[in-house]
Amino acid sequence: xxxxxxxxxxxxxxxxxxxxxxxxxxxxxxxxxxxxxxxxxxxxxxxxxxxxxxxxxxxxxxxxxxxxxxxxxxxxxxxxxxxxxxxxxxxxxxxxxxxxxxxxxxxxxxxxxxxxxxxxxxxxxxxxxxxxxxxxxxxxxxxxxxxxxxxxxxxxxxxxxxxxxxxxxxxxxxxxxxxxxxxxxxxxxxxxxxxxxxxxxxxxxxxxxxxxxxxxxxxxxxxxxxxxxxxxxxxxxxxxxxxxxxxxxx
Numbered sequence: 001x002x003x004x005x006x007x008x009x010x011x012x013x014x015x016x017x018x019x020x021x022x023x024x025x026x027x028x029x030x031x032x033x034x035x036x037x038x039x040x041x042x043x044x045x046x047x048x049x050x051x052x053x054x055x056x057x058x059x060x061x062x063x064x065x066x067x068x069x070x071x072x073x074x075x076x077x078x079x080x081x082x083x084x085x086x087x088x089x090x091x092x093x094x095x096x097x098x099x100x101x102x103x104x105x106x107x108x109x110x111x112x113x114x115x116x117x118x119x120x121x122x123x124x125x126x127x128x129x130x131x132x133x134x135x136x137x138x139x140x141x142x143x144x145x146x147x148x149x150x151x152x153x154x155x156x157x158x159x160x161x162x163x164x165x166x167x168x169x170x171x172x173x174x175x176x177x178x179x180x181x182x183x184x185x186x187x188x189x190x191x192x193x194x195x196x197x198x199x200x201x202x203x204x205x206x207x208x209x210x211x212x213x214x215x216x217x218x219x220x221x222x223x224x225x226x227x228x229x230x231x232x233x234x235x236x237x238x239x240x241x242x243x244x245x246x247x248x249x250x
Contacts, residue, residue: 065105065183067103067106068102068103069220069222070099070100070101070102070179070194071099071100072097072098072099072175072194072196072218072220073097073098073218074096074097074098074173074198074200074213074216074218075097075098075141076095076096076211076213077093077094077095077096077202077213078093078094078095078096078211079092079093079205079206079207079208079209079211080092080093080094080207080208081207082205082206082207084157084160084161087151088150088151089148089150089151089152090148091125091126091146091147091148092126092146092147093118093126093145093146093147094143094144094145094146095116095143095144095146095173096141096142096143096144097141097142097143097144097175097196098139098140098142099135099139099140099141099142100138100139100140101135101136101138101139101140102137103137104137105183105184106181106182106183107134107135107136107181107182107183107184108135108179108180108181108182109134109179109180109181109182109188110130110132110133110135110177110179111132111133111134111180112132112177112178112179112180112191113129114129114130114176114177114178115127115128115129115175115176116128116129116130116144116173116174116175116176117146117173117174118146118171118172118173119171119172119173120160120169120170120171120172121156121159121170122172123152123153123156124148125148125152126146126147126148127146127147127148128144128145128146128147129144130142130143130144130145134182144175164204164205167203167204168201168203168214169201169202169203169204169205170199170201171199171200171201171202172197172198172199172200173197173198173200174195174196174197174198175195175196176193176194176195177193177194177195178191178192178193179191179192179193179194192222192223193222193223193224194220194222195220195221195222195223196218196219196220197218197219197221198216198217198218198219199216199217199219200213200214200215200216200217201213201214201215201216202214
């Protein structure tokens, strides 16, 4: 489209040659094309800020409180009854375990449903549980009553009698404990689960007689939100997971 100016013809500006409707339409398309990009960038920035804040909180928590794994040990066994017969077995023991919380500002709540078992050659002899308690930065002695009233196979009875005569009885004690983590005794956090495995050799299982632990190995694993940290670490590093059956006692 041309305009006349002093007898000279020159083209009109581009916008003057386009109807107003077409100009609004093209401008609307240009503005709409930038909207998804702006929204995507905004979402990414918000996500990055949230992740950054969470990371800072975790780093601050670990630097300030320096959380450490609780320590566990088996102090001894007391036998009240250990009567093995061809058709029945009556076993009553008391396990004295030691639980140590090395954390200053972190309390441990042992109010969950715990369980403990005592096995001989991968066969459960007796089981039980302990009373709930809360633990600060201290060492607590946990008494775990273990009872059983049932029959075991004749082959296992024969093997147990042979080990008793040689004063070397291999036993395995396992404890599963859901533990609540409490900050400053008032702010509960998500619970963790700790499994303690004790592989030991004792010299006798006679009632009301002192039992000497000849050798002992304690193995502890921790799970957060039903997530086994030990297995994930071994899988990530490509290492072979330790098998309980391969553990040898002196």
